[in-house]
Amino acid sequence: MEQKDIRPLEMAQTILNVTYDDLSEKNIKLAKDKLLDNIGNLAGGALAFGNREVKHVVESYGETEEAPIFMLGGKASLGDAGMVNALSARSNDYEPMFMNLDGKYAPSKESATLINAVLTAAAVYGFSGKEYIIDEVIGEDLSIRIMAAGGRWNFAVGYDSSFTMPIYGVCAQFARMRGLTAQQLNDAWGMAMGMVGGTMSHIYDYATSAKLGAGYNIRNADFCTRLAMYGFSSLNNIFEGPRNIYRQYRGMEEACNPEYLNGQQFGKKFYMEEMIKTYPVGTPALSVARLGESFIGTFSDSKEIKEIELETCDGYTEMYYWPPFEVGRDPLMHAQFSFQYALCAPLKYGKFGVRHYSEGALRNPEILRLCNITRMHHSSDLNKDISEMRATITLQDGTKIVRTMDTTKFNKFELPSQEQILDKYWDQINAYGLLSHAKATKIIELVDHLEELKDMRELTDLLIQ
The missing domain is CATH 3.30.1330.120 (2-methylcitrate dehydratase PrpD)
Structure with a gap:
């Protein structure tokens, strides 16, 4: 079989080297708009069935109280707290979706995972608003590129992409925060491939577990990147070979669009999910x-x-x-x-x-x-x-x-106006009273000037009960 020459070590190094100046104005604006949207989704979704139940389970472990569980209160490890936060944001099916590949849109559902992974980590590490934006954008871009390299995801195979794709982007996000080398990030990707799963049957059965994938990816990426730091070895190349991810999760021999991983201005142009939903339905x-x-x-x-x-x-x-x-x-x-x-x-x-x-x-x-x-x-x-x-x-x-x-x-791909984003935000803030009006107003101000924020904990502290 002809190899498509996808070099994961080079990809990993490129990701680790991305700077704020590499991002476009559109990337930066989208990251800020989606952060505010996500905070609204947290406030509107935290009390949905299943989130407090998962919170009770992770609290029963008695593990290190490292990271906050937003809106619901309490602390857990970064991976487990991030998992609960992602589930809250995912609960109303209200999070952004649809990746934009140079004007061509395709189904994807990665944002609830990738945004909350970085937001939860920000409460632990206290990095800057600029670093938040970089990490959020590179996580989305990588997850989208991996999907795009395999073509439109084949739901008939049975896998739900929200369970299988975001973990690689979260590994990249945590790798940057934790100072991993390119080899360690590649090892984390290899371990991550062994942890993904999921099935579209969750949705056909209208099961609460349909949203678990959004959280699993954070918890498992947290583990993979921590373990990779100790030199734990894994797969050489998840993208090529007889058992690559496209054979396993797409039912195809190899990547059909490898240029998304070895070209297309990788590390210089960043793809994102661009549909900010205005109604909490599929x-x-x-x-x-x-x-x-x-x-x-x-x-x-x-x-x-x-x-x-x-x-x-x-x-x-x-x-x-x-x-x-x-x-x-x-x-x-x-x-x-x-x-x-x-x-x-x-x-x-x-x-x-x-x-x-x-x-x-x-x-x-x-x-x-x-x-x-x-x-x-x-x-x-x-x-x-x-x-x-x-x-x-x-x-x-x-x-x-x-x-x-x-x-x-109805152009579902048209980005909502700032007024529509704020209307949605305030509707969710006012729905259940999990955030005071004063805190919610301050959050808008901080997100609006996110790139000037020196320590993201100034924002994340407002999300803690």
Whole structure:
């Protein structure tokens, strides 16, 4: 088999040598916007089911109290604290996604891991705001390049990329903080490859464990980089050879786009995830949620609704979004990936707020009634070219209200305005009261001038209960 000449030791050295001046203005702005977005996601997601349960488990180890668990309080090792923090930010499926490869977008879900790895470490090491930005950007870039080298990730193989990809970026982040050599970073990557796993079945089963990958990657990268510092040897090259990562996790012989790892201005140009989400649902349900919002003001009370119909064009189906919404063991996981819930939540609760996905909202008898009376089917008269959708509400008096949606009008890849980012931030801050208004305001100020911050603990201390 022809080798594609991917040299991991050279890659590692390049990553360790990156400076702030190597980053673009866009990289810097994205890192700052996504940090503020992440802090909002922490405040809006920390109380979701599963996070406190994981916190209790890691606290039961009695390990070194090294790093803070944001919003929920307490301390644990850096890896375990980072794991809980990533789970909180991941809980509402509200974190950034979609890598941008020179204008071509592809699914990815790395940000909750990579941002919280650096943010948690910042509370331990107290490095500068500039170093935070560098480490966050290089972690994203590496994870995205590894994915891009294998082409669009093949979910049919069964792996969820949020479980398998971010760990390599986190290893690079921790390697810079801990002063690892290129050989040690390469060893950490080799150990990391032996630790990744995960399955898309987590999502199809609407299981709380679907978000664990965001945390596993931090905990395991913490271990790998600590061990590599002691000279613990591992694989020579995870990217090439008969058992490389693309054979194992992509079902292919070798990297189909090796230029992302041995060219494409590696170490000089940095790819990032660029979709900052404005609604906490899986992306295909966004149009359905907006369709639901279009009914606001057309009736006085949701109890007036007798029947609901959602129609999509022929052939349009979105895997795990289609089954009827059920409370199940973790209603939040199902609601995030449910067309029914996305359509009905605005009918019951009005204009979007993160509390639409709170435990009380998810179990509200009226929202369950609305979901139960929602019928979904395909219609041949809808326009396939624009993935058109139509919803019809029938009121108790027989009145029918119809709304259609051209889903192509929603550019999910368009970066939100600063006003939209702040609206989302404040909605989550105000939802559960985990951060005071004064602290939340100070955080905005610090993030806005992040590159001037000498010690990131000035910011992370505000996230500690």
